[in-house]
Amino acid sequence: MEELNDITEKWCYFFKHAKETTLDGYNKIIGEDLIIKRAYEALDQFNWSEDELITYEQELKRIWDNKAVEDYKLERAKAEGKAEGKAEGIKL
Structure with missing residues (x-):
């Protein structure tokens, strides 16, 4: 594996030896x-049990939900900052 110098060689090795290659x-x-x-993770998912897949999907949903909350907070903070800036500008 140390001889894999470029992306093409890595992909060829990946596809040729997918079944017998260990996590390491x-x-x-x-x-x-x-x-x-990502390709390895997708391939690995085919070997998961139904419970493992459900757990994975729940974790992904949790991550996406948390990101959506953070994105909302950021947008709200920006809007509040703009509103405060306009209010301060009017006072001056």
Whole structure:
């Protein structure tokens, strides 16, 4: 695996040895490549039990819900800041 120098070689190895590669092996292949990491995660999901898949989906939903709340708070804070800025500008 140390001989995998470019993305093409990594992808070829990934597809050729997908069934017999261990998690540690995948980590060596993946390195910093997020696309190969996502491909590995998608492949790995096919081996999950129904309970594992439900747990994963619930966690994803929790993460997305938390992000939506944070995005809403940020937009609200920006709007309040603009309103306060306008109010201060009128006073001056």
